[in-house]
Amino acid sequence: MHASTRRTYLSGLILAAALLVVGFLLPAWLLFTVTKAIGYGLVALGIITLMRGGLVSFGQGLVYCIGAYAAGLLATRIGVTEAPLLLLVGMVASGLVGLLVGPLIARYRGIFFAMLTVALSMVLYGILVKMNAIGGSDGFTLPEPTFFGWQPDVGTSDLALYVTAVIVACAAATACRLYYDSMAGMMALAVRENELRVEYLGSSVFNVTVRNFAIAAALGGLGGSLNAMALGHIDPLFSFWTTSGEFVFISVLAGHLSVGAVFVSALILELVRSFSNRYFPETWQMIIGIFLIATIIFLPGGVGSLFQRVLKRGPAAGRGESAENEGRAAP
Amino acid sequence: MTSDTVILEARDLQKRFGAVVAAQDINVKVASGEKLSLIGANGAGKTTFMNMVTGYLKPDSGAILLEGGDVTKLNPRQITQRGVCRSFQIPQLYEPMTALENVMVAIGASGRRFSFFQPADLNETVEQARAMLKRFALDPYAHRPVSELPGGVRKLLDIAMALVRNPKILLLDEPTSGVSVDEKFPLMETVMEALAAEAVTVIFVEHDMDIVTRYSDRVLAFYQGQVIADDDPSEVLSDPAVQKYVTGTAGPATAPAGAEKEAEA
Ligand SMILES: Nc1ncnc2c1ncn2[C@@H]1O[C@H](COP(=O)(O)OP(=O)(O)O)[C@@H](O)[C@H]1O
Ligand SMILES: [Mg+2]
Numbered sequence: 001m002h003a004s005t006r007r008t009y010l011s012g013l014i015l016a017a018a019l020l021v022v023g024f025l026l027p028a029w030l031l032f033t034v035t036k037a038i039g040y041g042l043v044a045l046g047i048i049t050l051m052r053g054g055l056v057s058f059g060q061g062l063v064y065c066i067g068a069y070a071a072g073l074l075a076t077r078i079g080v081t082e083a084p085l086l087l088l089v090g091m092v093a094s095g096l097v098g099l100l101v102g103p104l105i106a107r108y109r110g111i112f113f114a115m116l117t118v119a120l121s122m123v124l125y126g127i128l129v130k131m132n133a134i135g136g137s138d139g140f141t142l143p144e145p146t147f148f149g150w151q152p153d154v155g156t157s158d159l160a161l162y163v164t165a166v167i168v169a170c171a172a173a174t175a176c177r178l179y180y181d182s183m184a185g186m187m188a189l190a191v192r193e194n195e196l197r198v199e200y201l202g203s204s205v206f207n208v209t210v211r212n213f214a215i216a217a218a219l220g221g222l223g224g225s226l227n228a229m230a231l232g233h234i235d236p237l238f239s240f241w242t243t244s245g246e247f248v249f250i251s252v253l254a255g256h257l258s259v260g261a262v263f264v265s266a267l268i269l270e271l272v273r274s275f276s277n278r279y280f281p282e283t284w285q286m287i288i289g290i291f292l293i294a295t296i297i298f299l300p301g302g303v304g305s306l307f308q309r310v311l312k313r314g315p316a317a318g319r320g321e322s323a324e325n326e327g328r329a330a331p
Numbered sequence: 332m333t334s335d336t337v338i339l340e341a342r343d344l345q346k347r348f349g350a351v352v353a354a355q356d357i358n359v360k361v362a363s364g365e366k367l368s369l370i371g372a373n374g375a376g377k378t379t380f381m382n383m384v385t386g387y388l389k390p391d392s393g394a395i396l397l398e399g400g401d402v403t404k405l406n407p408r409q410i411t412q413r414g415v416c417r418s419f420q421i422p423q424l425y426e427p428m429t430a431l432e433n434v435m436v437a438i439g440a441s442g443r444r445f446s447f448f449q450p451a452d453l454n455e456t457v458e459q460a461r462a463m464l465k466r467f468a469l470d471p472y473a474h475r476p477v478s479e480l481p482g483g484v485r486k487l488l489d490i491a492m493a494l495v496r497n498p499k500i501l502l503l504d505e506p507t508s509g510v511s512v513d514e515k516f517p518l519m520e521t522v523m524e525a526l527a528a529e530a531v532t533v534i535f536v537e538h539d540m541d542i543v544t545r546y547s548d549r550v551l552a553f554y555q556g557q558v559i560a561d562d563d564p565s566e567v568l569s570d571p572a573v574q575k576y577v578t579g580t581a582g583p584a585t586a587p588a589g590a591e592k593e594a595e596a
Binding site: 200 | 385406407408411412416417423424425426427428432435436437439440441442445446447448449450451452453456492493495496
């Protein structure tokens with residue numbers, strides 16, 4: 001195995017182990033917050049995958065919601081409560097939607113691409129609100145998940161879901177890191193820099209875009225099904241544009257350099273939200289806004305660029321990922 | 332080097348941009364292994380010709396045949412996959428990446444499949460990229476972001492990336508433009524040395540007539556979208572129409588004012 005591949009697997013394993021240990025020390029409310037943040041982080045991981053190919057989706061609520069509803073319907077209609085299975089179904093359902101939608105919008109760029117994704121998510125929102133058979137605008141409640149036949153009691157179910165979330169997140173982050181560092185991942189960076197040249201070297205920009213969109217969709221579905229279980233209740237707001245906006249916020253705060261940063265950013269968002277709700281009601285959007293402005297001005301590469309500075313990766317590992325250029329138009 | 336096999340043929344190509352005639356009645360046969368240069372003032376239609384051959388622009392009418400097969404409707408990617416590669420008048424590079432990474436992307440793009448879980452910087456890829464840089468004497472720049480590199484180096488890198496696929500036909504759009512006069516010959520020498528081992532057919536746009544004479548078997552002279560001369564370098568350069576409209580060497584009595592300046596620009 002290549003040295004960098006081994007390092008990626010090892011980092012994933014060590015991080016998973018550390019987070020699992022931490023889980024047994026955290027209070028229940030924090031466990032819930034972290035689990036929910038992991039769900040958000042998974043969706044944002046999809047967005048940074050797209051960002052590496054030069055695109056941003058402002059409508060990831062679409063796949064987040066599809067993942068949640070797929071898991072929710074499977075649990076309530078068919079009675080499947082196995083958490084790993086619900087996660088898998090949420091991921092596959094959204095991934096398939098991504099594969100279907102991707103080719104239709106892959107030729108659009110910039111604001112057109114972003115607005116098309118918003119439009120699609122709002123169409124889904126509109127449909128779900130009208131579908132009274134599955135709860136309409138109220139949504140519906142999910143049964144408690146089981147884990148390989150084991151039904152945890154009320155005290156341990158948060159921990160069980162946290163453990164599941166950590167394993168899923170570390171696996172997803174590891175897979176993404178391997179993809180980013182692969183030739184396929186490098187091709188996505190090349191697409192972002194110069195589409196014309198990618199085609200003139202004989203590679204397909206369209207394929208790269210569809211692939212990234214499908215990966216982002218699958219990750220969105222994974223996050224959606226996880227949060228459906230964490231919250232125990234889903235409704236059409238999962239597909240609302242403000243939800244998508246939060247995913248974009250997390251992604252911009254994280255930057256696309258590090259796969260771990262999305263989870264840190266998601267946790268920052270969740271913590272700011274719960275603390276300001278408790279101590280300074282109605283101010284959390286303002287605090288989040290200030291965070292975002294500070295990030296764009298002082299840390300254009302996102303939280304992930306801090307990690308990179310600390311870890312100091314080798315010269316070949318940079319792969320054209322300059323943090324400095326982010327967010328600024330080329331001359 | 333040159334054989335009798337026709338590798339590329341342009342038949343009756345026409346292309347207009349509104350009132351501008353960018354290509355008119357272009358009929359060209361290129362023999363395999365030939366070194367063909369395109370000359371002509373700015374706006375004469377040289378780049379348009381390359382854009383049509385590589386599928387970036389569709390001719391209004393006419394056909395392009397590659398090894399006898401019609402490729403007129405193919406896009407640049409499909410043309411590239413058939414072994415026609417090009418460099419650009421303005422180098423098309425991945426700016427934040429290093430020179431080495433730029434070539435690695437070219438290598439990746441030329442592979443049929445690539446693994447998602449194998450790192451891009453596998454030893455064999457890096458070695459292949461380094462070897463290509465070395466052929467163009469670019470190894471000192473391997474780890475520099477290309478946005479920081481001087482014009483001539485960027486030109487060479489642009490060509491090196493086009494060569495990764497071992498193309499049958501290599502189109503070079505003004506390889507020596509934007510480079511100081513005394514750097515032009517060494518640059519062209521580097522390019523031709525890098526190509527020496529290949530039986531590649533080269534079509535290049537050039538404004539310096541000394542380079543044209545030295546490095547091409549045959550010259551096409553363009554004027555207002557038409558090919559006004561097509562022959563050996565010495566024949567073309569002594570053609571009165573070429574001297575009048577392209578090289579501006581016909582003497583002060585016949586040369587249009589500023590023609591020389593235009594041709595050099
Ligand atoms: N995409 C385009 N749209 C409009 N006009 C174009 C386009 N490409 C080329 N032209 C025009 O066609 C003519 C030939 O251009 P070009 O082939 O670039 O000339 P050259 O490469 O010989 O300098 C010029 O008048 C140019 O302005
Ligand atoms: Mg030109």
